[in-house]
Amino acid sequence: MEEPQVRSGWPLYEVFLRAKRGLNHVHVGSLHAADSQMALHHARDLYTRRNEGISIWVVAARDITASSPDEKDPFFAPSGDKVYRHPTFYEIPDDVPHM
Amino acid sequence: MTALPETGPPGTELPGTGPGQDGPGDLQAHFEQTLDRGRRIEPRDWMPDAYRSSMIRQIAQHAHSEIIGMQPEGNWITRAPSLRRKAILIAKVQDEAGHGMYLYSAAETLGADRADLTDKLVHGRQKYSSIFNYPTLTYADVGVIGWLVDGAAICNQVPLCRSSYGPYARAMVRICKEESFHQRQGYELLMTMMRGTTAQRAMVQDATNRFWWPSLMMFGPPDDQSPNTAQSMAWGIKRHTNDELRQRFVDMTVPQAEKLGVSLPDPDLKWNAERGHYDFGSVDWDEFMAVVKGNGPCNTQRIARRKAADDQGAWVREAAASYAAKRRAGEEAA
Numbered sequence: 001m002e003e004p005q006v007r008s009g010w011p012l013y014e015v016f017l018r019a020k021r022g023l024n025h026v027h028v029g030s031l032h033a034a035d036s037q038m039a040l041h042h043a044r045d046l047y048t049r050r051n052e053g054i055s056i057w058v059v060a061a062r063d064i065t066a067s068s069p070d071e072k073d074p075f076f077a078p079s080g081d082k083v084y085r086h087p088t089f090y091e092i093p094d095d096v097p098h099m
Numbered sequence: 100m101t102a103l104p105e106t107g108p109p110g111t112e113l114p115g116t117g118p119g120q121d122g123p124g125d126l127q128a129h130f131e132q133t134l135d136r137g138r139r140i141e142p143r144d145w146m147p148d149a150y151r152s153s154m155i156r157q158i159a160q161h162a163h164s165e166i167i168g169m170q171p172e173g174n175w176i177t178r179a180p181s182l183r184r185k186a187i188l189i190a191k192v193q194d195e196a197g198h199g200m201y202l203y204s205a206a207e208t209l210g211a212d213r214a215d216l217t218d219k220l221v222h223g224r225q226k227y228s229s230i231f232n233y234p235t236l237t238y239a240d241v242g243v244i245g246w247l248v249d250g251a252a253i254c255n256q257v258p259l260c261r262s263s264y265g266p267y268a269r270a271m272v273r274i275c276k277e278e279s280f281h282q283r284q285g286y287e288l289l290m291t292m293m294r295g296t297t298a299q300r301a302m303v304q305d306a307t308n309r310f311w312w313p314s315l316m317m318f319g320p321p322d323d324q325s326p327n328t329a330q331s332m333a334w335g336i337k338r339h340t341n342d343e344l345r346q347r348f349v350d351m352t353v354p355q356a357e358k359l360g361v362s363l364p365d366p367d368l369k370w371n372a373e374r375g376h377y378d379f380g381s382v383d384w385d386e387f388m389a390v391v392k393g394n395g396p397c398n399t400q401r402i403a404r405r406k407a408a409d410d411q412g413a414w415v416r417e418a419a420a421s422y423a424a425k426r427r428a429g430e431e432a433a
Contacts, residue, residue: 009420012207029204029270032213034419035426046200049193050277069143 012061013039015046017053025057036060134335139265142208150334153327154264155211156225157336162202163220163227167401169195171235172244180238187284188241194281198274205266221406229387230313232395239292239299239306245285246359247307247314247352253278254348255318263335286355293360300360307356308364315379316387318345324384349377 010032016025028047033039039058047053067075083089092099126145133140140146169192176192179185203213219225230248235241256275262268292299319325319341331337339347349368356363367380389395 010416029201029266030207031200031204034416034423038419038423046197049190049197066143069141 010034013043013058014061014064015039015043016057016059017043017047018055019053021054025055028052030061033058134263137335139268140263141265149330150336151209153331153334154267154336155206155209158202158206158209158264158267159211159216159219159225160227162199162206162216163225164231165195165199165202166220167227167231167405169199170401170404171231171233171397172241174235175238175241178238179241184288191245191281191284194277198270198277201270201273202267205264205270208266209264217405217409221402221409223393223402226391227401228317229390229395230310230317231401232390232397233309233313234397236309237302237306239289239302240310242285242288242292242303243306243310245281245283246289246355247310248317249278249281249285250352250355251314251317251348253282254344254351258338258344261335261338267336286359289359289361303359304361307361311364312382312386313390315345315348315382316384316390318342318348320384320387321382346376349379353377 012030013033013036014030015028017028018025031039031042031046033042036058040056043056043058048056067073079085127147130140130144130146130150133144140150172188172195173192176185176188179188203216206216207213216225220227230251235244253275256271256278259271260268260275262271289303292303322328322340322342325341328337328340332340353363353368365380367378369378371378390398393399
């Protein structure tokens, strides 16, 4: 699939922010930039005008590989039938402490 | 417009194109089920073409409004009366640019191209909010825009934080947080002027008189003349009708005007205890249609300015792109 090219030829970058220490980077949006350094600067100007982040990742959108968007994607089927991976699968009497 | 999302990361089949995929009927049913459950539609989900094109139109029009909206206030940056006011105004106009960028980013998740959207704007094929076609004649206009225009925008936008389209809803959450600053700085500016000289108070009243009716027009035509409302509500891309939101804005604003000490230019405006709402006079929809069709006081100027900025930035975009290409080539060679 071809990445849509803007007139300027600046590629699309996806932006991820860490809001504060102890939290994961989270996707916040995207922007166009000539290169990754410029993407980082634009991301700071666009997504952290009010101290929303202490760390930024920018990733060229064309470098992201994604699963199919379908909710019924067979890709996720392996986890569908393994209820024994959840703690609630196991019956333990109520009077067993600290369980 | 393309029928398929283009901006999803590559490497996967698009829905409906791979072997063993659901037929179109199933896809439609799945889409409707997602809406019925109050879940969000995400960029690479299958969606009806009409939903996609309505969404692009709505987001693009909103993005264009933010970008064009920089002009009326930007007009006063060099003449703001103090360093404090100038810093505030710059921050506000920067926010409008930021809002435009969040929204273009959301539109691109639907397969739109932002340069193409800008082309459509400067060639009059896509619209922006008619309010920005009115001039800002005095510094009080900056305050009134914050109070009334951003106040109306907040009324319109808060429900859009629940838009059925995920990226738009998320952009709206960010925008609404920032709009609150816009409205408050405007109201504070007006309170300061109202404590000033008689001439300053008159400026505030004059600006209020000029912006009141155009602010009411921001909610769009009355419900009985808004043919797309039903479909938009069914799709969850509109949550309240134009008239509902307009009423909400009037109810919100009247006590603010009283507190400020200005009158609103509508002799029919009065509390209706029975309805529990303010009654108000009828909007001049002929004026609205004239402005929408391009005949407002500043339509030509706004578009010419936007086009000039785009044209004058072309060499910068090209230079940055060729510098980046050269550096990349250097790195690969090394």
